[in-house]
Amino acid sequence: MSKFNSRELNKKKINTVYGEIISKLRVNFSEDKSKMIVEINAIICLVSISLIESEKERIIDKIVSFIRENITNDKLSLDYVAQNLYMSKRKLQYIFSSNKTTYKKTLNEVKIDLLVYYINENPDVSIKYILSKCGFNSHSSASNAFKIAKGETLYQYKKKVRAS
Numbered sequence: 001m002s003k004f005n006s007r008e009l010n011k012k013k014i015n016t017v018y019g020e021i022i023s024k025l026r027v028n029f030s031e032d033k034s035k036m037i038v039e040i041n042a043i044i045c046l047v048s049i050s051l052i053e054s055e056k057e058r059i060i061d062k063i064v065s066f067i068r069e070n071i072t073n074d075k076l077s078l079d080y081v082a083q084n085l086y087m088s089k090r091k092l093q094y095i096f097s098s099n100k101t102t103y104k105k106t107l108n109e110v111k112i113d114l115l116v117y118y119i120n121e122n123p124d125v126s127i128k129y130i131l132s133k134c135g136f137n138s139h140s141s142a143s144n145a146f147k148i149a150k151g152e153t154l155y156q157y158k159k160k161v162r163a164s
Contacts (some may be wrong), residue, residue, distance in 0.1 A: 052060070056095075063081065064086065067081065067106065067110050070112065071134060072135050075130040076135070078103045108134075111135050111142075112149045112150070114133070114134040115130060115134045115136075115154075116157075118130045119157060119158050120161055122145035127154055127158065
């Protein structure tokens with residue numbers, strides 16, 4: 001499963017947890033006024049955190065979508081992404097670092113996800129053609145990135161997909 005799919009799962013889990021806590025707090029309000037105020041403040045904090053997390057995820061999804069849509073663009077760089085998403089390069093770097101990643105890692109993950117998608121969709125198409133659609137400039141860089149990400153070579157993966 002790609003990092004982007006697992007991020008979507010984590011987002012759903014987090015929202016479910018927040019929702020459950022908020023529901024329990026709402027249903028079980030204390031009779032004591034001071035405790036009730038604390039419980040209401042807890043709900044407000046949880047809703048705020050949930051909204052912040054949702055906004056953060058929306059921005060990350062927007063960045064990943066932009067990269068995916070422009071993967072074959074020779075101008076695709078950190079500066080290019082920042083400029084086209086109307087944010088500073090530093091803000092974009094901050095977003096990546098706060099998610100414990102970098103632009104380069106995210107770019108490679110998108111490329112690998114696309115590579116897997118294209119191989120699964122049509123395993124009979126040549127690797128060279130697929131690589132050009134995924135933004136890889138060379139076969140060796142694609143092979144190395146794929147081997148690191150998936151633990152097998154491109155050809156092993158393609159052979160496995162063909163066999164299934």
